[in-house]
Amino acid sequence: MPNRRSVLTMLGGAAGAVLLPNLAGAAGTLEPLKDIAARKGMRFGCAVGWHGGSSFAESDYGRLVARECGVIVSENGTKWPALQPQPGPHRFGAADEMVAWAKRSGMLVRGHNLIWQSRRWPPDWVNQYDFGASPAQAAERLMTEHIKAVCTHFGREMFSYDVVNEAVDPKTGELIGNVLSQKMGVIEQIDLAFVLARQYAPGAQLVYNDYMGPGAGSAKHRAGVLALLSALRARGTPVDALGLQSHIGDMLPHTATAAGSEWRKFLDQVTDMGFDLLITEFDVNDRKLPADISARDAGVAAIARDYLDLTLSYPRCRDFLLWGMADHVSWLQHWPDAVRTDGLPQRPTPYDSELRAKPLRDTIVQALKFMPPRANSAQGQLYRPADR
Template identity: 55%
Template sequence: MSDGSALGLGKPGTLEGGFADPAYRTLIAAQCGLIVPENEMKWGVLRPSADQFDFAPADRLVAWAKAHNLGVRGHNLLWQHPRWTPEWLTAHDFGSQPRVAGEKMLTEHVTKVAGRYADVVHSFDVVNEAIDEKTGTLRETSLSRAIGGTIETIALAFHAARQAAPRAQLVYNDYMSWAASSALHRAAVLKLLGELKARNVPVDALGIQGHIGSNGAGVATTLGRQTEEWRSFLDAVTAMGFGLLITEFDVNDKGLPADIAVRDQAVGELAGAYLDVTLSHPQVDTLMCWGLSDRYSWLQGTSPRADGLPKRPLPYDTAMRAKPLRDAVAGALRAMPIRATRQGMR
């Protein structure tokens, strides 16, 4: 079992600036077995134009990880979401033969990125968030329209990744959750995985982002029947032969009371319940938190609490002190069924 955290470059003092903080780097190095670059391998950072690649930010994080004997996950080779598609790509002219041009662009991108890091990245999120959770349909982007369809685009990305990094674990990553409101999203993910399997697309595992949250002080009102529905979903994924990873875990406390002790306790209880059922599947081989310290959580800048208080969604507070969530994660890891640890490459 591997565990780790997202880590990003950025200006000191910003949410993306965790790497610039020596105390945070020390915490990551001490507590994690691997890291995942938060943004540095995404198209918007790594490829500022059709003809230009900027590997410097990702290279810096990878070099730091290697110097501290940490593994690295790759995130992501294709973000199949129009909102997060770079402006230059949305406006790109694919010419008179758009399919040929689109396939060339995607293959080149995946080959360059996956190939560059194939010796250090043991697991890639090849495709990220291809499903519209509100409709259950596959999202389209300028690139997938040029290629001729989203399923064809996804398949091409995975085949190119397998060619470039033959020993790496190849992952489809998405944010379906155990909430009742996510039932359509879960069903759509199962459908997509089934179609990819039928096409012999080389997908090794499903990445479960694991962004969970609560609207009440206790877990009882949050859980209900969703535990069994979540277990059934995971059973269906593994029955198709796919592995599992938790790739971006955190707990949004937006709906919890202001009192820190009460809030932290509720977050820990919810996390424990979620991790217990998820980690009961031995196919889960990785648990990644989307950051370790509340100081650098992406949730601080997203959908703020009504009372305006900072959120506390990660295992350590802004002063890098352990919280009940850290104990809940550690307890769930200790209690999970024994499984083999994947050491770097397969």
């Protein structure tokens, strides 16, 4: 994590020009991030907001994504409410268009997500469902029908799934219940999701995905995630990896060093249990950084540099995805908790809204170049999950 001296230096008005290179110019003159990552055995990509049709693929932004990324994941289009907003057959049309574009562009696709644990995010009809006289069996049937439908439809087109998303309450560290877990128990419901995913997607990487972070305010969240992973491991639940959402930012200089120590301890504990790691949703919230663009971009790059240097030092981290490649598509522009007090747009991604590369991109390049090689990365071969 950034120490006090490095962050304060990077936030100086001239820091961006002196300490970070000027990346102005066409993205086409830069080596693609996916190629830099692949030489170390890592997959690189980002989330896309696919809404159907070819407008995304044919846009300048779509071409940038295809050039830079070897992996994509849908922001919302493969979640349960999008695929089955009403009872009955799943609606795969828009997701199929996205997958077809990815294949034409030589990209892999991750699935996000089979179960979003929050009470808010099952489809409305599931929340209102009459589970009848045998509620546990009815809940199991709904989960089976959904996970089977998704996994069998996409088959090997999805090499990895966020099977369960955000199951730990960040304030308490306790597991989050929902309408399904009320019928069968929380740990039982989470276990079932992974068992079904392994059954119907036997070759896919199965991931538990959450947004716990390095800071002191995330201590209970980290502890809860460790407890969940430990419980799943004890049950023999087929979980392959932990997804680190990595929506970083808000890291004040006087807490950054301690946060780094706690983050390393957390990652050590996860990998010691035998889990792989993924960075699944990376961006940098800049709401506490100065308004000046050069200083703000320098601060974003400084925070990212130390987070990535630490996290990518783990060879079990083989996937690195951003939650958007350019500022204008970032969810942080619309999330109420990310609004800057000065009203300025966020600058959380490697490219600005005009698709010009920023210092954050160079930070990512350097982190990829200097991280240790991943397993099976000899001669630039890209790691893929073994068939199971």
